[in-house]
């Protein structure tokens with residue numbers, strides 16, 4: 001799979017302006033590959049010899065993650081393995097043939113883990129209350145175990161740029177914490193490295209990619225649980241911001257990587273109680289009486305580096 005063949009298969013047959021659709025699909029393909037490659041390089045997500053367990057739920061994000069990683073692997077500067085894993089939680093109506101069929105057709109090694117967490121959650125959570133928190137906790141534990149059994153060195157999740165920004169805002173609004181969703185972390189059991197290669201990718205691009213690639217999406221409402229209403233509202237809010245002020249979500253994501261502890265209020269991160277004026281200019285020192293200038297234009301692009309290509313390897317997808 002490569003950008004050229006992707007694009008060739010992306011233009012919907014019979015589209016009014018087939019050439020335009022092909023052009024747009026090609027642009028989208030390049031952008032996705034570039035952003036994922038850059039996130040991998042920036043955070044050293046994948047190293048030589050890694051076995052990456054891609055968690056596949058049947059939603060657009062995890063399909064796209066697997067799709068793009070398989071494509072990037074062909075020209076990656078380091079060799080690594082991919083194994084796709086789906087946890088079948090036994091929700092009523094879950095179409096259990098869809099993912100095995102898709103993965104077999106792709107020719108990618110995969111494992112389906114069958115665990116009836118649905119019944120457990122149904123039994124423990126009173127009717128009408130959201131089941132997601134317990135369900136996610138159970139799922140996490142199972143996936144960590146499976147990663148160990150499969151010998152996976154990295155666990156790849158399909159969270160994207162919008163998830164990361166929404167999480168930051170949720171933690172501020174409802175948790176009184178300046179805490180986001182990291183692109184790479186050590187799991188809470190201390191045994192695994194979890195990566196989010198879609199960290200720079202906009203959700204709207206994933207929606208378009210899923211449509212173009214015709215992924216066999218499995219609806220995520222099978223369990224009948226309501227989405228977290230606060231998360232839904234914050235997500236709608238950032239989409240509305242983006243509509244009115246294009247570039248705002250990217251700016252917020254960029255801000256998560258440019259933290260200035262001396263201009264926040266965390267006394268554990270900056271020694272406010274002991275600072276002294278030393279009579280010489282301080283790099284980045286405050287301009288106490290002036291308004292902070294806006295450092296970046298509203299639509300400043302992410303300044304990211306493509307995943308470096310191995311000598312002799314095919315070039316990485318370039319700028320649109």
Ligand code: SF4
Nearest residue numbers: 131132135136223225
């Ligand atoms: S929507 Fe259903 S499957 Fe998803 S986390 Fe919530 S309870 Fe679990």
